[in-house]
Amino acid sequence: MKKVSFLLILILGVFEGYSQTDISGQVFDDHNKNLSGATVMISKDSVSSILAYGISDANGRFKVKVKSESNSLFLKVSYIGFATFGKFIQNTSQALEVQLSPSSESLKEVIVKSEILQQRGDTLSFSVAAFKGKNDRVIADILKKLPGIDIRPNGQIFYKDEPIQKYYIEGLDLLEGRYNLANNNLSADAVSKVEILENHQPVKVLDSLEFSERASINIKLKKDVTVSGTATAGMGTAPLLWQTKLTPMIFTKKRQAIVTYQSNNTGSDVSGEIRNFSIKYFGENFNIDKTDWLSIQNVSEPPFSAERWLDNNVHLGSANILQRVKKDMDLKLNISYLNDYQQQDGSTQTRYFTPTDTIDVIEKTNNNIFVSKLEGELTLENNADKNYFKNQLEFNGSWNANRGFIDRPDAQIKQQLAHPFLGIRNDLRLLRTVGKQLITFTSNTGFTESNQDLLVQPGQFEEVFNNGDPYAEIKQRVSSRKIYTDNSAGFTKALGKFTISPKFGFSIQNQQLDTDIFLEDGQEVLDTDFKNRTEFLQSSVYFKNSINFKNIEETWNLRLSTPLQFKSFQLEDENFEDTRNLDRFIFEPDFYVKRKLSAYWEAHVSARLQYGFGEIQQLYYGFLLNGYRNLNRYNAPISEEIQQNYSAGLNFRNPLKQLFLNASYSYNFSESNLLYSSTIGENGTTILEAVARDNNFENHSFRGGGSKYFRKMKTTLKLNASYNISKRQQLLNNILAEVNTKSFNLRGSVDAEISSWLIANYSANFSTYTSGFDDSDFQQIETQQHTIDLYFYPKDNQYLSVGGEYYGNSLSDNGDNYFVNLGYQFTFEKPKMDLNLSWRNILNTDAFINAYNNEYYYVQSSYRLRPSQVLATLKFSF
Structure with missing residues (x-):
């Protein structure tokens, strides 16, 4: 009996040693008002790691469960704008009242630490060493594991289901949105932390004036001077395969560089490493992106790794260099050249559903695709606390050509497409402090030109072009040009908790489109319905005002944009001897509000009214042979x-x-x-x-x-x-x-x-x-x-x-x-x-x-x- 009693006492003693302690209570301010969102942390002493933590609710109440053998515990309670409360307490279940006093210094940050993550205000720092596995080599391998981060198949990074806006390395934006190059090549061993910059405003002078709801990523390196990179050489069979890759990198406080040369025929799609994921802040409707007026019939690409299906022979060279000219001023060069030859082979069965019938089309397709593309950007950026200047000169040129062969039950069709493109753009943004306001000026000007030719043999749409009789070939020729400029000036001024940003500006865009169709022996189709001589002029005068509100506690963020624009459109077609005009005065309000409900929860609501008007791609009068079985026009x-x-x-x-x-x-x-x-x-x-x-x-x-x-x-x-x-x-x-x-x-x-x-x-x-x-x-x-x-x-x-x-x-x-x-x-x-x-x-x-x-x-x-x-x-x- 004594043995049993002793055993029971021993068991109870063991469980008592590991018993759970409930620490509860309520947090007040100096006016005895409940504080919601106060951080409550329990540790063994003031310097030991956290044993448990909690957040006060809407009534200021908290409850924390602790398992510890220590006789005493250290309680720490903190809240933005108040001095941190610290006190040793007994390791027994108890209810406490904590009153916080206003801090003599405005406390902007609450720091919460663990072994794998540190939170400092809106910055989350993930320890790379804590997440790194045995088969992780580059920083992309780490990012895929981080909670809250999602990397899409094309390499674009999302945080909380929204794309990131900036990718920094040691606080510098070397790659201007082409972050796949660093993500896939920067050694994970060279990185100490990955920082998530929530609500990040990339322009320093706007940091306290205009809030941002988007996040950015900053890569923290282990050393002040880091030399890193990868080099790969590979050989294989079935058929003869090769793979080469050399990507040296250097990162110092004043200079960063990533240079790469890559070549393979193994199916690796290296073009993704120079894909630009930049989020444009200005002139999003005016750019130098390539427009594909014509195309050959393609086979649907499989939705998995290109190494399974891409039959390629690719060469890529890219140089990305950043030099810090002086404090806060950077000069950047980003240039790349891509040369690729691809083959596509497959078959397609398409079934069209109409309200009265179904139509089936069966095609076997073999395509040869030739890609030659040169891109470059030269950027000068001064991102200082009181002034901001950024000028970016961009060049985009491509000399691509495609060949295709289609085998149908009733015909065999050849396709040839040439679609060169040239684009040049200069984007300027200037913000300068004058007195108590911030003066802003922006200018975006560009030019593009594209000449595309599609040859189809034998000719198609016989009933349209040749009275229903077969004929040898049809050729569609397209020449398009665009020149635009968008300029604005305004100011930004803080009025208490509000910030107003009125801006005046104007934009002009002129586009020209010439199209012709030729049949066999160079015979031009003279019918007016199959030619275009179109000129489209768009002009706009606008007044845009943005109002931002942010309270001291940063629990409310509100933005209201109220742009007024007068838009004028004039379309002239020399071939049809016709003119279309449209003038509109439009109001496009945009409202966004975010509420921080607690330290864990936040909600947002937005509403927007937007007007859209036709671009030249949907305005031409005459028919255009976009593909071998597609005729389009917008009369x-x-x-x-x-x-x-x-x-x-x-x-x-x-x-x-x-x-x-x-x-x-x-x-x-x-x-x-x-x-x-x-x-x-x-x-x-x-x-x-x-x-x-x-x-x-x-x-x-x-x-x-x-x-x-x-x-x-x-x-x-x-x-x-x-x-x-x-x-x-x-x-x-x-x-x-x-x-x-x-x-x-x-x-x-x-x-x-x-x-x-x-x-x-x-x-x-x-x-x-x-x-x-x-x-x-x-x-x-x-x-x-x-x-x-x-x-x-x-x-x-x-x-x-x-x-x-x-x-x-x-x-x-x-x-x-x-x-x-x-x-x-x-x-x-x-x-x-x-x-x-x-x-x-x-x-x-x-x-x-x-x-x-x-x-x-x-x-x-x-x-x-x-x-x-x-x-x-x-x-x-x-």
Whole structure:
């Protein structure tokens, strides 16, 4: 009996030693008002790591559960604008009252730390060492694991379901939006932290005047002087494969540089490394982006890694150099040249649905694509506390050409396309402090030119061009030019909690379009309906005023823009001897408000009214042969569209628990004066025209997502979902129909370090798309994909990887696609390099069967894939 009693006492003693203590209470200010959002932290003493924490609710109440053997605990309570409260308490359950006193210094930040994450105000700092796994080599491998961060297939980075606006390395914007180059090549071993800069205002002089709801990323390096980069050399078989890559980097306080040369025929799409993800602040409607007036018929590309399907021979050279001229002033050069030759081989079955019939088109396609592209930017930027200056000179030139061959049951068709392009732009932004206000000036001026030719053999649309008789060839020629300028001046002034930013400006854009069609032997089609001599002049005088509000506690942020514009449009066509004019005075209010509900929660609401007017791409009178079976023209008034956009969202983030959640809803409604009519022939030829008829478009969109890092399991879980409903009017073969669409998408991923010898990565995507006329659905498709990669580590310096992929759709009878990959990697410590052997597509799956649908048609395609192949690479990281 004594033994039993002793055992019970021992057990109770053990449980008592690890008992849970409940510390609760209420936080007040110096006027005995409840403080919501106060940070409560419990530690063993004032310098030890945090044992538990909590946040006071709307009534100022908090409750924290602590497990500790210590007899005493240290309680710390902090709140913005108040002195931090600190006190030792007994390790017993108790209720406390905490009164905070105003701080003699305005406290702008609350610092919360853990071993893997530090929060300082609006900056979250993730420890790279805490997230780095055995097979992580570059910083992109780390970013994929961070909760709240999502990297899309094209490499664009999103934070809380919104694209980031800046990617800094040690606070410097070297790459001007082309951050894939650093993301995919900067060694993770050279990085100490990844900082998320929430609500980041990139212009210092505006930091206290205009708030920003977007986030940026800053990469913190371990050393003041960092020399890093990668070098890769590889060879393989089936067929003869090669891969070379050299990307040296240097980062100092006054100079940064990333230079790269890459070449391969293994299917690696290196063009993604120079893709520009910049978010434009000004002149978004005036740019030097290339317009593809003409195209050859393509095969739908598979929705997975290009290394499975891209048949390429690519060379890329890029130099990105930043020199700090003096304090806060940087001179940047970003230049790249891409040369690529690609082959596409596949087949397509397209089914068109009209209100009265279905039309099928079957095509086997073989394309040769030649890409030659030169891009460059020279930027001088002075981002100081009281002044801002940025001038960016941009050049964009391409000399691309395509060849295509289509085999149809009734014909064999050749296509040749040449589409060179040239664009030059200068963008200037100046903000200077004068007295108590900030004077602003902006100027955006550019020029583009493009001459495109499409040759189709034999000629198409026989009933239109040759009285129904076959003929040898048809050639479409397009020449387009654009010159524009947009200039404004204004000021920004703080009035208490408000900031006003009135701005006056004007813009002019002149576009010219000349098109001609030639038949066999160079015979020009002289019919007025098949020529364009169009000049389109747009001008605008505007007054834009923005009002920003931010309270001292930064719990409310409000922005109201009230732009007034007088727009004038003049369209002249020398060929048709016709002129169209349109003058409009428009008001486009834009409202955004964000409320910080607590330390964890925030909500936002926005509303916007926007007007859209036709661009020259939807204004030409004469028919244009856009593709071998597509004739388009817009012989109608200048299009006018009124758009209403409303949205609301709720975000939750708990950095210490590495938990991020977001949900949003948006509603869009637009009214237009033009309706587009598609006449689909029995052989799939389509004639698109614009018809003057009022119509509307309506769309509901629901989005939600979350991510969580499980520290003990070293696992990151991410899940995102979206649902969209839309309806619009459409004229199909002269019959008016309402087209309804519904889509749902669910995607998720898990990155887990299961044990010291096993790492697993899994991702999945499931989507449905339904479309129909009026109240009936004519087509629904479900697609899904699953990818799993397992890494086995028999030793720390080597691993064996096994990967499997599945892609399927509900439309195709044989729409199931399976892939298996095998790899082995050995890491040499001296010199530091990886030897990688990979066997891709072990099952030798030779074609990918894909299916997708649109509002009134669906496409089922088969794309020829790269064969099973073995590749050996040596990769050096330095």
